[in-house]
Amino acid sequence: MSTSSSSIAKxxxxxxxxxxxxxxxxxxINRRNPTxxxxxxxxxxxxVCHSDLHTAKNEWHNTVYPCVPGHEIVGRIVTVGNHVKKxxxxxxxxxxxxxxxxxxxxxxxxxxxxxxxxxxxxxxxAPDKHLNTHTFGGYSESIVVDESFVLRVPENLDPxxxxxxxxxxxxxxxxxxxxxxGKGKKVGIVGIGGLGHMAVKLAKAMxxxxxxxxxxxxxxxxxxxxxxxxxxxxxDEKQMRRYARKLHFVLDAVSAQHDxxxxxxxxxxxxxxxxxxxxxLPLPVAxxxxxxxxxxxxxxxxxxxxxxxxxxxxxxxxxxxxxxxxINIGQINEAYDRLLKGDVKYRFxxxxxxxxx
Amino acid sequence: MSTSSSSIAKxxxxxxxxxxxxxxxxxxINRRNPTxxxxxxxxxxxxVCHSDLHTAKNEWHNTVYPCVPGHEIVGRIVTVGNHVKKxxxxxxxxxxxxxxxxxxxxxxxxxxxxxxxxxxxxxxxAPDKHLNTHTFGGYSESIVVDESFVLRVPENLDPxxxxxxxxxxxxxxxxxxxxxxGKGKKVGIVGIGGLGHMAVKLAKAMxxxxxxxxxxxxxxxxxxxxxxxxxxxxxDEKQMRRYARKLHFVLDAVSAQHDxxxxxxxxxxxxxxxxxxxxxLPLPVAxxxxxxxxxxxxxxxxxxxxxxxxxxxxxxxxxxxxxxxxINIGQINEAYDRLLKGDVKYRFxxxxxxxxx
Numbered sequence: 001m002s003t004s005s006s007s008i009a010k011x012x013x014x015x016x017x018x019x020x021x022x023x024x025x026x027x028x029i030n031r032r033n034p035t036x037x038x039x040x041x042x043x044x045x046x047x048v049c050h051s052d053l054h055t056a057k058n059e060w061h062n063t064v065y066p067c068v069p070g071h072e073i074v075g076r077i078v079t080v081g082n083h084v085k086k087x088x089x090x091x092x093x094x095x096x097x098x099x100x101x102x103x104x105x106x107x108x109x110x111x112x113x114x115x116x117x118x119x120x121x122x123x124x125x126a127p128d129k130h131l132n133t134h135t136f137g138g139y140s141e142s143i144v145v146d147e148s149f150v151l152r153v154p155e156n157l158d159p160x161x162x163x164x165x166x167x168x169x170x171x172x173x174x175x176x177x178x179x180x181x182g183k184g185k186k187v188g189i190v191g192i193g194g195l196g197h198m199a200v201k202l203a204k205a206m207x208x209x210x211x212x213x214x215x216x217x218x219x220x221x222x223x224x225x226x227x228x229x230x231x232x233x234x235x236d237e238k239q240m241r242r243y244a245r246k247l248h249f250v251l252d253a254v255s256a257q258h259d260x261x262x263x264x265x266x267x268x269x270x271x272x273x274x275x276x277x278x279x280x281l282p283l284p285v286a287x288x289x290x291x292x293x294x295x296x297x298x299x300x301x302x303x304x305x306x307x308x309x310x311x312x313x314x315x316x317x318x319x320x321x322x323x324x325x326x327i328n329i330g331q332i333n334e335a336y337d338r339l340l341k342g343d344v345k346y347r348f349x350x351x352x353x354x355x356x357x
Numbered sequence: 358m359s360t361s362s363s364s365i366a367k368x369x370x371x372x373x374x375x376x377x378x379x380x381x382x383x384x385x386i387n388r389r390n391p392t393x394x395x396x397x398x399x400x401x402x403x404x405v406c407h408s409d410l411h412t413a414k415n416e417w418h419n420t421v422y423p424c425v426p427g428h429e430i431v432g433r434i435v436t437v438g439n440h441v442k443k444x445x446x447x448x449x450x451x452x453x454x455x456x457x458x459x460x461x462x463x464x465x466x467x468x469x470x471x472x473x474x475x476x477x478x479x480x481x482x483a484p485d486k487h488l489n490t491h492t493f494g495g496y497s498e499s500i501v502v503d504e505s506f507v508l509r510v511p512e513n514l515d516p517x518x519x520x521x522x523x524x525x526x527x528x529x530x531x532x533x534x535x536x537x538x539g540k541g542k543k544v545g546i547v548g549i550g551g552l553g554h555m556a557v558k559l560a561k562a563m564x565x566x567x568x569x570x571x572x573x574x575x576x577x578x579x580x581x582x583x584x585x586x587x588x589x590x591x592x593d594e595k596q597m598r599r600y601a602r603k604l605h606f607v608l609d610a611v612s613a614q615h616d617x618x619x620x621x622x623x624x625x626x627x628x629x630x631x632x633x634x635x636x637x638l639p640l641p642v643a644x645x646x647x648x649x650x651x652x653x654x655x656x657x658x659x660x661x662x663x664x665x666x667x668x669x670x671x672x673x674x675x676x677x678x679x680x681x682x683x684i685n686i687g688q689i690n691e692a693y694d695r696l697l698k699g700d701v702k703y704r705f706x707x708x709x710x711x712x713x714x
Contacts, residue, residue, distance in 0.1 A: 107626055115626040115650060117602075178651070245474075261639070269464055269472040272653065275644055282618070284639030287632055290656025293472060294535070296629065297654045299647025 009033060009131055013355050014140035015329050016068035020058035023333040024139070026355070027066055031144045032130045038144050039087050040079035041095065046138035047072025047164040047322070048348035050194065050255065053336050055125050064125055070138025071097045071123040072166040072349075074159045084147045092153040094312065096166035097302050099123050099135060099145045111304040113149075139329065141355055151309050154316025161321035164194065164347040165312060167302065168322060172199035172251060173311040174303030175274040176206060179249045183207035188243065188250040188266055190234070192219045192226070195253035195276055197323060197346040200226040202311075203251070205318040211243060213263070222345070226323075234262070245293070253277045264289040264297060272296040322347045328354035366390060366488060370712050371497035372686050373425035377415035380690045381496070383712070384423055388501045389487045395501050396444050397436035398452065403495035404429025404521040404679070405705035407551065407612065410693050412482050421482055427495025428454045428480040429523040429706075431516045441504045449510040451669065453523035454659050456480050456492060456502045468661040470506075496686065498712055508666050511673025518678035521551065521704040522669060524659065525679060529556035529608060530668040531660030532631040533563060536606045540564035545600065545607040545623055547591070549576045549583070552610035552633055554680060554703040557583040559668075560608070562675040568600060570620070579702070583680075591619070602650070610634045621646040621654060629653040679704045685711035 009030035017024045034040050052069030054060055073095040077087050087093060100121035101113040108116050121129065124137030136143075153162055172195050181187050187208040189199045196212075203210045204227035212223040213234045223231045232239045240262060247266045255277035263273055264285070272295070285297055303311065315321065323346045327335055335348045366387035374381045391397050409426030411417055430452040434444050444450060457478035458470040465473050478486065481494030493500075510519055529552050538544050544565040546556045553569075560567045561584035569580040570591040580588045589596045597619060604623045612634035621630055621642070628650070642654055660668065672678065680703045684692055692705045 112626060260642075269469060275647060278644040278648060282641030282643045285617075285642050285654065286639045287635040287656060290632060290654070291635060291658050292656070294657050295655065297642065297647070298652065299644060299649070300651050301648050 012141040014068045014136060015332060015355065016066050016136070016139060017056050018066045020056075020063065024056060027068075029066070029068055029136045029140060030131055030133070031142060034079050034081045034144050035130075036081040036083040037146050037148070038081045039077050039084055039093065039147050039150055040142055040144045041073070041075040041093055041150070042078045042142050043073055043075040043138055043140060043352045045074045045160045045163040046070040046350045046352055047167065047324075048332070048335055048339065048350065049167045050339060051167070052137070053339055056336070062125070064134045067125060068136035068139050069124050070140070071095070072163040072168070073123070073138035073143065074153060074163045074166070075142070078142070081147075086147050086152070087150065092155065092159060094151040094153050094162070094166050095123060095138065095143060095145050095149065096151065096170060096308055097123055098305070099149050100129060111306045113304050114302045139332070139350065141352070149305060151305070151312055154312060156316055156319065157321050160326055160349050160351065161324045162312075162315070163349050164198070164322035164324065165315055166308070168194045168198045168347060169202070169315065170303040170308045170311050171195055171276050171301070172253070173202050173314070174307055175251055175276060175300035176203055177307070178300065179272050179274060181206050181208045181249055185209070185248040186211065186246055188213055188247045188263065189228070190250060190252040190263055191254035191277065192223055192346070193253060193342065194322075194344075194347045197226055199251050199253060200228055201320050204228075205314070205320060211247070240266070247271060250274070251276060255279055257281055257283070260284075260297065261286050261289045264295055267293060267295045269293045270295070272298050275299045324349045326351050330354065369498040371425045371493060372689060372712060373423050373493070373496060374413055375423045377413075377420065381413060384425075386423070386425055386493045386497060387488055387490070388499060391436050391438045391501050392487075392503075393438040393440040394503050394505070395438045396434050396441055396450065396504050396507055397499055397501045398430070398432035398450055398507070399435045399499050400430055400432040400495055400497060400709045402431045402517045402520040403427040403707045403709055404524065404681075405689070405692055405696065405707065406524045407696060408524070409494070410696055413693070419482070421491045424482060425493035425496050426481055427497070428452070429520040429525070430480070430495035430500065431510060431520045431523075432500070435499070438504075443504050443509070444507065449512065449516060451508040451510050451519065451523050452480060452495065452500060452502050452506065453508065453527060453665055454480055455662070456506050457486060468663045470661050471659045496689070496707065498709070506662060508662070508669055511669060513673055513676065514678050517683055517706050517708065518681045519669075519672075520706050521555070521679035521681065522672055523665070525551045525555045525704060526559070526672065527660040527665045527668050528552055528633050528658070529610070530559050530671070531664055532608055532633060532657035533560055534664070535657065536629050536631060538563050538565045538606055542566070542605040543568065543603055545570055545604045545620065546585070547607060547609040547620055548611035548634065549580055549703070550610065550699065551701075551704045554583055556608050556610060557585055558677050561585075562671070562677060568604070597623070604628060607631070608633060612636055614638055614640070617641075617654065618643050618646045621652055624650060624652045626650045627652070629655050631655045631657045633657055681706045683708050687711065
């Protein structure tokens with residue numbers, strides 16, 4: 001990939017930190033000048049994902065500083081390269097968790113860029129192929145991305161509430177589709193947070209019977225409002241038994257340690273449980289949770305670019321967006337504190353106009 | 358199901374025990390007179406499965422005594438009921454792990470009798486639907502079984518070495534088929550024992566590239582002889598790395614505790630690992646062993662009746678049988694001791710003529 005034309009860069013405002021222990025604050029970063037296949041996007045909204053916090057605080061031990069998080073980006077196209085075909089200046093556009101991949105391995109060719117063999121290029125904290133640095137995310141004024149990794153946004157959706165679809169939306173949509181969730185299927189959603197609340201809306205729109213499992217009675221009413229057909233208090237063994245061996249699929253969006261066998265035992269023969277939350281410690285799995293019903297315990301990570309577009313179009317048709325709380329960029333550190341307490345319904349989204357003030 | 362005609366029973370010799378701490382010895386059991394849909398089989402050979410030992414010693418805490426194990430049965434039909442269609446007197450026939458199921462649930466209707474919702478009737482240690490007792494297995498002179506649960510045996514195979522196909526064979530054949538093992542697929546087999554050695558032969562005959570993983574260098578030569586394309590010493594991280602992210606499927610036949618993540622990490626995107634051995638304690642699974650490659654950790658249990666017949670026919674066509682050591686019934690307690698030490702290549706089979714002496 002040529003780097004010559006993009007070695008000229010422009011400085012833009014961003015929000016990030018320079019060490020794990022530092023709060024996020026305003027700083028300047030470089031964005032490359034658009035190459036012929038690039039679009040430049042003025043960022044309007046950026047969702048706040050728990051991965052942003054993990055990375056800023058170096059909790060995955062791989063953060064390169066300065067760190068500018070943000071991979072739920074919705075904005076307006078302000079520049080298009082000469083060879084850009086999908087977009088025009090003025091279009092609403094979105095960027096998710098990836099800004100590039102090798103484009104040559106079997107997975108990239110199959111549209112599974114998220115599983116790219118040499119590794120996808122993350123929207124932040126990944127080696128930048130153009131500038132001699134690492135990638136910076138959506139907590140910034142603008143971003144320059146190859147159009148192949150830029151999505152179209154349905155015009156009928158609220159752009160602020162659309163931003164979380166780029167990570168929380170596709171992370172739940174992709175496994176629901178992969179494991180054939182739809183009419184006639186009973187689906188369990190474990191954990192109602194940023195991911196789980198999207199999973200409920202999406203699974204319901206796909207036609208499935210949706211059962212929410214939560215540790216907190218306070219979420220019962222909200223689960224119903226989001227579309228759940230039934231809600232189960234997961235600490236109550238008697239309630240859990242109601243769905244023993246009854247579910248075709250379970251999407252588990254819990255990042256805290258929890259007993260995975262309790263959920264595996266809800267699955268019918270050939271049922272699958274897909275983990276999208278990532279608990280820190282290994283989860284003990286009993287052989288007899290799997291063997292006597294040919295069950296599968298699986299994982300899933302975001303989705304490919306074509307599938308992300310499919311998800312956005314699906315959300316456009318079904319009028320699905322995230323439940324959000326809009327904040328200014330200056331509130332980001334406070335938002336992180338509240339995120340740690342689970343105090344958000346269900347996604348913070350930054351109004352990026354606030355970075356210019 | 359009518360029990361009237363079968364309340365008349367005949368006494369036959371068997372080998373079993375009357376308490377967990379007792380060795381197996383000769384005893385008498387009742388077999389029902391054949392109903393119109395039953396066949397009576399004179400047992401010629403019975404394989405010795407590790408489940409036999411678990412049950413005799415009540416290691417799964419559900420054994421009813423007296424206990425007569427044995428579910429790898431090959432014999433000769435000596436009586437057929439009036440309505441029997443598949444068999445004639447004199448036919449070679451086989452019985453595996455099940456002698457009945459509800460025949461009405463969704464799974465039974467799909468040919469997945471092993472996953473029968475109310476539960477299949479095990480060949481031993483299950484409630485007997487005909488006599489007021491529990492079922493007795495193949496360590497006996499004869500057995501009476503509904504023809505629907507009796508298999509035809511290819512005449513070209515050695516009947517003694519065919520017996521282990523009824524459990525070890527189908528337990529490995531079914532997951533290999535379910536997860537589409539065949540030409541162009543790289544398949545790992547973990548553990549070379551009764552199950553694993555069958556898996557190598559079957560996967561190879563299906564056209565896959567077969568890699569054996571073993572903790573014991575002494576099994577390298579044998580793994581090659583059985584058909585492995587490559588053998589990896591699983592304790593050697595460098596050797597393990599050779600197959601990192603390379604395998605489409607892994608069949609794990611190890612019953613001892615082991616690090617499942619080491620094997621999950623051998624899988625490609627969308628790869629599955631199926632457990633057929635059942636370690637006693639839960640296996641810790643790291644979220645990151647599954648999520649970044651959409652891998653599945655699954656289990657599988659024997660196979661349905663139609664699939665068991667398919668497996669026997671496949672073995673007939675490919676001339677596949679088990680590697681066995683033939684013993685007399687009087688050697689069964691010694692065989693159990695050797696089984697515990699893994700001292701068998703690779704399955705004990707009892708010559709049941711010895712029970713008449």
